[in-house]
Amino acid sequence: MVSSPDESGVHALPESSGSTVSYGVTGRVATIVLDRPDQGNAMTLELVTDLVDALDRADADDEVAAVVLTGRGRQFCLGADLGEGFHHGGREPHPRHVAFIERFGEINGVPRDAGGVVTLRIAAMLKPIIAAVNGAAVGGGASMLLPCDIRVVGQSSRVGFVFGRRGMLTESASSWFLPRIVGISQAAEWVLTGRLIGADELLRGGLAGHVVADDQILAKAYELASEIADNTSAIATGLSRQLLWSMLSASSPWDAHGVESVGVYDLPSRADVQEGVASFLEKRDAAFPLRVPRDYPDYGPRWPARPEGDVSTS
Template identity: 45%
Template sequence: MTAYQQIRYEVTDRVATITLDRPAARNGYTLRMAQELRDAFAHADTDDEVRVVILTGSGPDFCVGADLTGGGFDVDGTGEEELPPLELEPAGSVSARMFAMNKPVIAALNGAAVGAGATVPLAADLRMAAHDSRFGFPFTRRGIAPEGGSTWFLPRLVGLSTALDWTLTGRVFGADEALRSGLLHSVHEPGTLLDAARTLAHEIAERTAPVAVAVTRQMIYRLSSLDSPDQAHRLETRLVRLLTLSPDAAEGVTSFLERRPPKFPGRIGDGLPGFLPWAGDR
C-alpha cells in the first residue's frame, strides 16, 4: 500500500476503518484524497481478512466538500504519480469504486457532510450520523452540476421529489430531515457514532457469510432498478442451486441447529460464482 497523506487506513477485528484525515482543513476534498480513498477501498476489497469497511472523518467534520483554498475547483488532471490516475471526476472515482465493492460499507458521518462529503457516502450501504451533523448538495449554488454519481444514487435513496429539493436549492439540512427522508440508517450522539458503526460492522462480520454478502449486495444494486423481476428470478435460481450446496450453507444450517455463532469457510477471493453478470466490472 502507498503511504497515505490525507487519509488513515486501519484494520481491527476484520473491520477496515478509512478515515479522512485533514482535520485542520475540515477534511476538504482533494485530488490526492480521492486517489488515496480509491486505493484504500480497493485494498480492503481484495483483502479476505476484511469483512466490512467503515468510512468516517477525523475532527469535528466528515468533509466540507472540495478544498477551495486555491481559489477554484481542483478536479482536472490524473493526480499524484505514485497513485493510480483518476479516470472520473474525484468524487465519482471513489463512489464508483465503492459501488463495485464486494464488502459492505458503513459511512459514519460527523459534523458537516457537504458537497463531496455528501455525494461520496451515497455509495455506502448504510449511512449513520451524529445528531448535530449537517448535509448539503450545494452544487447549483457554486454554478456547477452534481458529482459522485449522486444523480443516480440520491433519487433511489430518497425519491425524486426530495432529491430535486436538495439539489436544486442547494440548501443545508440536518440529521433529522436526512433520517426521515431515508438518507440515513440511524442517528446517534456524537460521542457514540463510531462505536455504533463498529457494533453494526461486527454484527455483519461475525454473523454473515462473506460470499453471500458480496452477491446479495450487488444483486440489490444492479437488479432492483430493472423493469421486471425476470432477470432477478433467473440469477437467483442459479445462485440458490449453487450456494445451497456450498460449505457456507452447511455451516449456516449446522450453526443454527447447534445454537452457536457461525464460522463460514468461504472467501470472496476464490468463492464468487463465475457466472455473475457484473464480474470484471471494476
C-alpha cells in the same frame, strides 16, 4: 495495521499515517479515515487517489468482512478543496491533474469527475460499507455517502448537496444515486435548494439509517459492522450487496430471478450454506469458512459495469 478489539469490544480509529487517508483493520472490520482534519477533510486529487487505494485494499483482503468510512476531526468531508482548483478545457493542466487522468482516464472525451471516481468505486465494493458521519458532509462529501450501504449520523451532523450554490451541476453520480435512495421529490428539494440538511430530516427522508448522539457515531457504526462480520457469510453478503444495488436499474425482476436462481442452485453445495444449516440445527454460532474476494462466484454481479469509451484503469 491489524488489531483486535479491546476488552470492552471497542474499535479505535487507526492512527494518522501521514497520508490523506488512513487505514486499519480490527478483527474483521476495516476502517478508512479521511485524514485532512485541519482542512475539514476536503477532497483533493491526492485524497481521492488514496481513498480509492484504501477501498481497493479492503476489497482485496479476504479477512475483511465490513468497512467503516469516517472523517478524522470535526467534519466528515467539506467537499472539494477549492484551493486546488479545477482542470477544464481553458486551463493548462497541472501535473497532479495529468497524473489523475493517467490513473483514472476519461469519459465522453473529458477527464472523469473526481467525486464520481470515488462514488463508483464505493458502489463496486464486494464488502458492505458503513458511513459514520461526523460533523458536516457537503458537496462531494455528501455524494460519498450515497453508495454506502448504511449511514450513521450524529445529532449535530449536517449534509448538503450544495452544488447549485457554487454554480455547479450535480456531480459524483449523485443524480443517479440520490433519487433512488430518497425518491425524486425529496432529492429534487435537497439538490435544488442546496441547503444543509439536519439529522432528523435525513432520517425522515431515508438517507440516514441511524441518528445517534455525536459521541456515539463510531460506536454505532462498529456495532453494525461487527454484527455483519460476526454473524453473516461473506459470500452471501457480497452477493446480496451487489444484487441489491445492481437491480435498482434492472428492467425486470426476471433479471434478479435469473442470478438468484443460479445462487440458490449453487450455494448449497458450498461450505457456508452447509455451516449455516449445521449451526442452526446444533444451536451454535456459525463459523463461515468462505471468504471474499477469494471465493466470490463467477456468476455474482460486478456492478456497476463500465460503459464503452471509459478508458479508466481503476
